[in-house]
Amino acid sequence: MPLPSEALQQSFLALDRMRASELVAVAATELPPLQVIETMVRPALEAIGQLWEQGDCALSQVYMSGRICEELIDGLLVGSASDASRILTPQVAAPRLAIAVLEDYHLLGRQIVRTVLRAGGYEVLDYGRQDVEELLDRVCADRIEILLVSTLMLPSALRTRMLIDGLRRVSPQTRVVVGGAPYRFDDQLWQEVGADAVGLHAGEALTIVNRLTGEAP
Amino acid sequence: MSGTQGLQAGLTSMQRVLTALGHQEPDRVPLFLLAVMQGARELGLSIEDYFARPEQVAEGQLRLRAKYRSDCFYTFYYASIETEAWGGGTIFRKDGPPNAAAPVIHEIADIARLTPPRIEDSPGLLRVLETTRLLAQESRGEVPIVGVVMSPFSLPVMQLGFERYLILMHEHRELFARLMQLNEAFCVAWANAQVAAGANAICYFDPISSSSMVPRALFLETGFQVARRTLARLQAPAAMHFASGRVLPIVDDLAATGAAAVGVSSHEDLGTLKAACRGKISLLGNLNGIAMRRWTPAQAEAAVKAAIAAAGSGGGFVLSDNHGEIPWQVPDTVLLAIADAVERWGRYPLDWCQTA
Ligand code: B12
Numbered sequence: 237m238p239l240p241s242e243a244l245q246q247s248f249l250a251l252d253r254m255r256a257s258e259l260v261a262v263a264a265t266e267l268p269p270l271q272v273i274e275t276m277v278r279p280a281l282e283a284i285g286q287l288w289e290q291g292d293c294a295l296s297q298v299y300m301s302g303r304i305c306e307e308l309i310d311g312l313l314v315g316s317a318s319d320a321s322r323i324l325t326p327q328v329a330a331p332r333l334a335i336a337v338l339e340d341y342h343l344l345g346r347q348i349v350r351t352v353l354r355a356g357g358y359e360v361l362d363y364g365r366q367d368v369e370e371l372l373d374r375v376c377a378d379r380i381e382i383l384l385v386s387t388l389m390l391p392s393a394l395r396t397r398m399l400i401d402g403l404r405r406v407s408p409q410t411r412v413v414v415g416g417a418p419y420r421f422d423d424q425l426w427q428e429v430g431a432d433a434v435g436l437h438a439g440e441a442l443t444i445v446n447r448l449t450g451e452a453p
Numbered sequence: 454m455s456g457t458q459g460l461q462a463g464l465t466s467m468q469r470v471l472t473a474l475g476h477q478e479p480d481r482v483p484l485f486l487l488a489v490m491q492g493a494r495e496l497g498l499s500i501e502d503y504f505a506r507p508e509q510v511a512e513g514q515l516r517l518r519a520k521y522r523s524d525c526f527y528t529f530y531y532a533s534i535e536t537e538a539w540g541g542g543t544i545f546r547k548d549g550p551p552n553a554a555a556p557v558i559h560e561i562a563d564i565a566r567l568t569p570p571r572i573e574d575s576p577g578l579l580r581v582l583e584t585t586r587l588l589a590q591e592s593r594g595e596v597p598i599v600g601v602v603m604s605p606f607s608l609p610v611m612q613l614g615f616e617r618y619l620i621l622m623h624e625h626r627e628l629f630a631r632l633m634q635l636n637e638a639f640c641v642a643w644a645n646a647q648v649a650a651g652a653n654a655i656c657y658f659d660p661i662s663s664s665s666m667v668p669r670a671l672f673l674e675t676g677f678q679v680a681r682r683t684l685a686r687l688q689a690p691a692a693m694h695f696a697s698g699r700v701l702p703i704v705d706d707l708a709a710t711g712a713a714a715v716g717v718s719s720h721e722d723l724g725t726l727k728a729a730c731r732g733k734i735s736l737l738g739n740l741n742g743i744a745m746r747r748w749t750p751a752q753a754e755a756a757v758k759a760a761i762a763a764a765g766s767g768g769g770f771v772l773s774d775n776h777g778e779i780p781w782q783v784p785d786t787v788l789l790a791i792a793d794a795v796e797r798w799g800r801y802p803l804d805w806c807q808t809a
Pocket residue numbers: 285288295298342344345346348349384385386387388389390391413414415416417418420421434435436437438439440441530531532533549550551552553554603607608610611615658659660661665666695696697698699742743775776778780
């Protein structure tokens with residue numbers, strides 16, 4: 237028998253909502269919601285991200301999996317008192333996260349990453365599209381520890397350098413994770429813009445945030 | 454305007470390209486060096502001002518070809534010039550390609566009431582046609598003029614926004630079918646207007662059909678059918694371009710769309726693609742335009758050599774970048790090094806490949 241997370245992954249790729257929700261329902265009879273997420277949902281989403289990055293599944297499947305997943309998690313938490321991420325995230329370790337699209341009009345990458353993070357149990361502020369100056373202000377005001385920046389256009393990715401230079405001055409403790417198409421075609425670009433990490437697919441956001449949270453600032 | 458003579462001895466660009474697309478070896482590998490915004494730099498204009506006047510874009514193409522020895526003129530302005538025709542806007546920036554402003558279709562249900570725009574009512578499209586006519590006068594049939602359309606299947610990302618389009622495609626199949634019908638009518642009219650103005654081939658941009666974006670099964674139900682219907686109605690040969698999306702899972706399906714060539718990604722092995730396409734459909738690609746920004750001339754030469762070695766033999770190959778447009782930030786020295794390397798390593802027969 238495949239692992240429950242693999243079965244869930246298959247149902248996501250086939251966009252089979254019914255099967256996915258059955259699998260989660262069965263697991264939820266034995267495990268608390270947090271563990272269902274950690275042992276099933278999250279590995280399934282990470283694996284799908286990885287498959288996409290290797291060319292073994294399509295973005296439409298990545299996106300639709302995220303959508304199904306959001307429904308499942310809402311279902312899992314029906315009856316719980318407060319919002320999803322508060323229950324899911326162990327409060328002690330929870331980093332202050334935000335995601336933004338920098339000087340770019342392409343919002344889908346950010347949407348997918350946000351979904352994956354939420355499904356992984358993180359609370360994340362969504363700033364939408366931002367200019368450098370505005371984003372600097374918000375990061376400071378919200379005392380963001382990890383900022384995720386998505387760009388699709390190359391000039392927008394290059395502007396991230398200016399953002400990060402600014403952050404080093406006004407909010408030196410903030411770590412910056414970058415991602416989006418230009419980084420997938422130039423493996424040195426993330427270092428050139430001064431980022432702390434790059435994610436080549438949405439699933440990597442989880443691994444990276446985990447890693448950065450574990451490290452001392 | 455600067456003339457087009459004296460660029461190459463021997464075959465004209467047109468002869469070279471037609472021979473290659475006929476899966477024969479011409480005198481050398483043809484080069485489509487798809488510089489677009491760079492014309493603005495040549496003319497000392499901002500990108501926005503440059504695209505505002507068709508004669509400037511024609512002049513830009515002439516100068517770029519004289520400089521980089523490309524085997525075509527490329528009349529592409531920017532993708533959202535098509536959504537302008539549907540009532541949308543374009544946002545310009547100084548250091549890169551323009552982008553589509555807010556989607557023109559606000560609600561999926563609005564598709565029921567939508568009608569396609571007429572080419573003659575769209576100032577942007579008329580500018581492209583004028584550029585095409587001017588270049589046709591200059592080329593006198595010796596330099597292929599490549600026009601561009603967004604595929605009916607890829608255009609909705611800009612018409613609706615990507616997220617809403619994915620939902621339409623998966624959850625509202627009837628309205629999806631209706632949008633395809635409207636977009637196909639528009640695309641055919643737009644492509645054939647370019648052919649009437651002098652375009653010799655059409656680059657059909659369809660990255661949403663790529664396997665990076667939809668799985669093969671969905672492609673066969675959607676983008677494949679759309680391409681087959683649309684390309685059959687075009688009055689010129691078409692290249693199906695995936696804008697650097699992957700195609701290996703669908704490569705054997707592509708010849709059946711009617712496309713003469715396919716634009717392929719640096720994310721896939723060119724030799725493997727060649728093995729699948731040899732004699733059936735030509736390849737266009739696959740230099741990594743984004744990585745070009747940091748190439749040295751020696752790296753550019755090595756990349757050209759590798760591409761020619763992988764895909765040059767037997768014709769059926771046009772060297773190009775993998776996206777269909779060179780980024781603004783790529784230095785001139787790199788583009789010149791690419792042009793030099795094609796002259797040096799692209800001469801048929803490719804004897805050096807066998808010994809290498
Ligand atoms: C499909 C496509 C199109 C379609 C739809 C585009 C759209 N979204 O609006 C069409 C045909 C319309 C098109 C047009 C253009 N395109 Co286009 N297109 C593509 C293609 C194939 C996919 C883009 C896409 O939307 N992907 C979906 C998103 C979600 O993917 P993603 O950003 O990679 O995100 C994933 C990961 O990277 C990660 N991720 C994203 N952000 C983050 C952030 C963090 C923190 C982490 C951890 C992870 C992460 O998660 C996501 C899911 O795994 C790419 C090439 C490619 N192979 O990727 C070119 C590409 C994006 N296009 C490009 C360009 C230039 C254009 C145009 C400007 C061309 C022009 N001159 O008009 C226009 C602009 C269109 C517009 N909207 O105005 C360039 C951009 C780079 C550059 N050269 O500047 C690309 C990269 C091609 C290339 N290789 O150069 N395009």
